[in-house]
Amino acid sequence: MEGNMSLSLKVWRQSNKDTAGGFEDYKLDKVSPDMSFLEMFDVLNEQLIEEGKEPVAFDHDCREGICGACSMFINGRPHGPLKGVTTCQLHMRSFNDGDTIVVEPWRAAAFPVIKDLVVDRDAFDRVISAGGFISVNTGNAQDANSLPVPKEAADEAFSAAACIACGACVAACKNASAMLFVSAKISQLALLPQGQAERSIRAEKMVAQMDAEGFGACTNTGACSAECPKEISMVNIARMNREYIGAKFSSSAV
Amino acid sequence: MSWFSQTLTSSIGKKLLMALTGLFLIVFLVIHATINAMIFYNDGGETFTHWGHFMGTNPIIRTLEIGLVAGFLIHIADGLILWKNNREARPIGYAVTNASANSTWYSRSMGLLGTLLLIFLVIHTAHFWIPNRSNQFATGEELNLYQMMLDIFQNEWVVLIYVLGCISLFWHLLHGFKSAFQTLGANHVKYNGLISFIGTAFSIVVPLLFALMPIAMYLGWVK
Numbered sequence A: 001m002e003g004n005m006s007l008s009l010k011v012w013r014q015s016n017k018d019t020a021g022g023f024e025d026y027k028l029d030k031v032s033p034d035m036s037f038l039e040m041f042d043v044l045n046e047q048l049i050e051e052g053k054e055p056v057a058f059d060h061d062c063r064e065g066i067c068g069a070c071s072m073f074i075n076g077r078p079h080g081p082l083k084g085v086t087t088c089q090l091h092m093r094s095f096n097d098g099d100t101i102v103v104e105p106w107r108a109a110a111f112p113v114i115k116d117l118v119v120d121r122d123a124f125d126r127v128i129s130a131g132g133f134i135s136v137n138t139g140n141a142q143d144a145n146s147l148p149v150p151k152e153a154a155d156e157a158f159s160a161a162a163c164i165a166c167g168a169c170v171a172a173c174k175n176a177s178a179m180l181f182v183s184a185k186i187s188q189l190a191l192l193p194q195g196q197a198e199r200s201i202r203a204e205k206m207v208a209q210m211d212a213e214g215f216g217a218c219t220n221t222g223a224c225s226a227e228c229p230k231e232i233s234m235v236n237i238a239r240m241n242r243e244y245i246g247a248k249f250s251s252s253a254v
Numbered sequence B: 001m002s003w004f005s006q007t008l009t010s011s012i013g014k015k016l017l018m019a020l021t022g023l024f025l026i027v028f029l030v031i032h033a034t035i036n037a038m039i040f041y042n043d044g045g046e047t048f049t050h051w052g053h054f055m056g057t058n059p060i061i062r063t064l065e066i067g068l069v070a071g072f073l074i075h076i077a078d079g080l081i082l083w084k085n086n087r088e089a090r091p092i093g094y095a096v097t098n099a100s101a102n103s104t105w106y107s108r109s110m111g112l113l114g115t116l117l118l119i120f121l122v123i124h125t126a127h128f129w130i131p132n133r134s135n136q137f138a139t140g141e142e143l144n145l146y147q148m149m150l151d152i153f154q155n156e157w158v159v160l161i162y163v164l165g166c167i168s169l170f171w172h173l174l175h176g177f178k179s180a181f182q183t184l185g186a187n188h189v190k191y192n193g194l195i196s197f198i199g200t201a202f203s204i205v206v207p208l209l210f211a212l213m214p215i216a217m218y219l220g221w222v223k
Helices: A037-050 A122-131 A151-161 A168-172 A179-190 A199-212 A223-227 A235-250 B003-009 B011-041 B046-057 B059-088 B110-127 B129-139 B145-152 B156-183 B192-218
Strands: A005-013 A022-031 A100-104 A113-115
Touching: A005 A037, A022 A037, A122 A179, A122 A199, A151 A179, A168 A179, A168 A223, A179 A199, A179 A223, A179 A235, A199 A235, A199 B011, A235 B003, A235 B011, A235 B156, B003 B011, B011 B046, B011 B059, B011 B156, B011 B192, B046 B059, B046 B145, B059 B110, B110 B129, B110 B156, B145 B192, B156 B192
Parallel strands: A005 A100
Antiparallel strands: A005 A022
């Protein structure tokens, strides 16, 4: 087909979290510029299966940029070269014919590699379990108008809630810090009336769990926000710092 | 662990300590630069020595000096601990990184710039502060710091080290000033512009003023 591309791929292969991995080189011809990056990997895996080799394991689910499953570190950047885009929404037209593309898994102590490009992101779930929830009383839902929410607060909470927990912030940060993720999750609840009941204990517990998981500390480089497919703002990290410090110095939890 | 030490040893607590001591050291730089800039009166060090004497002998200032030393030590120790923790958070690095696409080199190099500043600080205090204070403890007399500056800054290598120290300080402040406010939670649409402007202006003016001191003495502009 006209306009097809030939690519060289260097892909990280690792059988499980206990064995050492390494790069494998692959050649792909007839890659359509209209393919998504994951479809290009589907083509690679078809080719590997035909050759009787083990296909590359990678995370994917919705393939429409909203689930946060895909997680490839492409040519030195999480989710590749485009801004505000997940790997599944990255298309091969963003690359040139003849390019060599290096694909690695997220690298962080808290995200061990399970296989090839798949990493274990349970650390994020444990941070959420520590406090990223609200208490809801049983019974009928109350009238929406009884809980006035300023439009600005609703918008800001929504922007924070746009976080899909893909882990690109951790992958991009030179300290493998999860502060953009944790701050988005703290913010989306701290900004709304429903989140007030557990507001201070939430900040204390989620930050404690984040530290226990072995994520690094933020040095405010801004790499997380620049690489975030949902463009979560650093304003959230400042808010988390206020929430955490305020909670620590004023809550009755000793 | 008490809630207080738990807070200060958490990731955000360590950042908070870095920010608070950093801003404290920034305040110190204002005073240090202002008093040293008295050499530019070019009056044979009269004004400079007057204020140097005040800073070296006033009991309130001398008490605050203990806080200053503590501020330096906390900033340095905490910075090194954070650097170590942050390295441990990524035991296996990437084969290819393109960090320049998402952040500035100096924001990623605060540990390196801080280490350069620490080396400079050792050289700098060995030149002036340590001999002066030791002499004060031993004899009760202050040294003639102005004459010491004139002598020490006759060596072009010393001048070069001081200028390199000032360049490291410029890059360290350019990120550190704004970063401290972000860590303290001061990220607000009404004030971000002001913080950024003052941060950049401070990072340029103070190191430039400091760098001019050895240069001016080496070139004989200040005698």
